[in-house]
Amino acid sequence: MNASDHSSDVIVVGMGIIGLAHALAAAKLGKSVRIIDRQPHSVGASVRNFGFVTITGQERGDFWSLALRARDIWTDVAEAAQIPILHRGLAMVARRQEASAVLEAFMATEMGEGCELLTGEAFKKSHSSIDLNRFESVLVSPHEVRVEPRTALSAIASWLKCVFGVRFETLTSVHAIEGGKVTTSRGVFQSEIVFVCPGDDLSTLYPDVMAQRGVTRCTLQMLRLAAPIYKLPHAFMSDLGLLRYRGYSQLPGIEALAAKLQAEQSAHLAAGIHLIAVQSGDGSLVVGDSHVYGQAENPFATIDFENLILDEFASVFAGKVPSVIERWVGTYASSPDQQWFVETPEPEVRLSVVTSGAGMSTAFAIGERVVRDAFQ
Template structure:
């Protein structure tokens, strides 16, 4: 078949990857000169550890397998299976980690509860004071700023892929799509992966789309000067990932409220080292639109304080700050929202903060459901 993929983010690119791998031709349209949304404004984490039991965890585990395969085939995506440590500094936090490490699916996630010395042996950069850490062997990372160009180059080398940036799709036609240059692109199947761009054509096609947008702030530092051998989270991440729900987490939230800034901005610390040695740190969450056009400084101050405490040294200077918006499906049982909008067009959106993690498997599921 001839496939038309609309949206150049990681979800669209993975649908193109699946289509080409299954023997189809792909025309890939993107409204910007380069993807600039959540796909490049994230940690690059392939985050298995916190996923909800059931379809979400299964999707994340399958995506982790696919990322490893893709990384071996396309080294430019920067995949590494570095795992993660969620660092616990209080007995209440340790209790949540203990419960997770004892859960029936702990082995599938690669969970092991480590003492402080064991965690430091795994990641010597963690010189701060803490009691224990939850090790997740299955977590990984990619380089989000360079992964998409690397994947497109590999697809283009097959001769079955055409990348057309600077083309905003305005309408679906009987045979494909029409862009804002007036060009009609014909094909057998259209896949709309427009990310957080939920107005315009998407709103016309699905006025009551069960997807919301989420706004966040992140930053990147100067090089750390030493390896951060694993990705790192603080125990506030327990509050935001469904895998950790239970009586231990309930007790933590009562006995140990978040600091006011962290609570106001729905914060956790996630920290991953880039290939250049810098650290990506974040993040905040805001759910009520309209979102601010400016960034506030207090969340960054909180992130710097927590990260410095875990490292036992001052965090390197922040060199880049940014905000981003992603689309999140409102159905808690769905990993993404997939909907047929016309006879030959399907909309796939709303993976939320799971986009980078789960996109290879989401695209595979689309291909299998549509019998590509």
């Protein structure tokens, strides 16, 4: 281990979940680690998301396996850093026969292991404390965990500081990197290797790589609803999500569902809306979201999108929709071609970006793999 005021074995740029995951993996190898971020604390995608570590629905193959591995690391980190796991598992509700057929196809794959496909009636019976609408069937997955991202990110940062001696240089912008020399707004830092985890900053470091990879931004609208009287045992999703998540959207039967949704919910599809509903420690619900793609963040939250999100919520949860108590937008790096990538723009640098809405679910496994490969 080697750490002085301006040098360390490893520098990580970015203290979102991807940066923290790379820092953890390097610290576990016994490396001295410094994290540099322009913000005072994490304020990007990593604290604006659902805190939902999703397995079921992730793209079949390597990405799904990464999510499983990341979930195991999340479980260990949550225990060590005293981060409450607020609920576990997922109920993927099929409101239509076409959606139910996709869930059946899912159950026939290896990804269905450990999951259960219940009839809508059986599910309602086992969830009698929640006022639910009628469903064709419900896939119940045990794999997921949910944390509160607003507190989890800072808890991980404190834990990395206290237990592994990770140093944080905040309010510090990285302007350039060359041969392990990192030039910032607060001087120059030196390390053996630099992991660049800039999220959706497309223009500061390696803009050419970002452009070649076709990376743009996705802007999402999110809501917090007042605590209902019921307690959610797990996260809820519905038919629209089957089109958005590649673990379902590449299965037989998806075309029929897509056609049905286009006929019945074209406004939701145009706004990229699907439903995720999760619950926080105080009982309030985090509900979303919409997806709009472009180079720039769209800072304006529209009431139209909000109503569409609430409409989908009401199609799953019967009774009066709880009032909206908070609204926010978030952005993440997005690419149509890949879920994530790592590039080596120079021998001492790894640029590591999750380009899908799954960084919270996969960061710890991606960090582990990228750091291990870099030190091999």
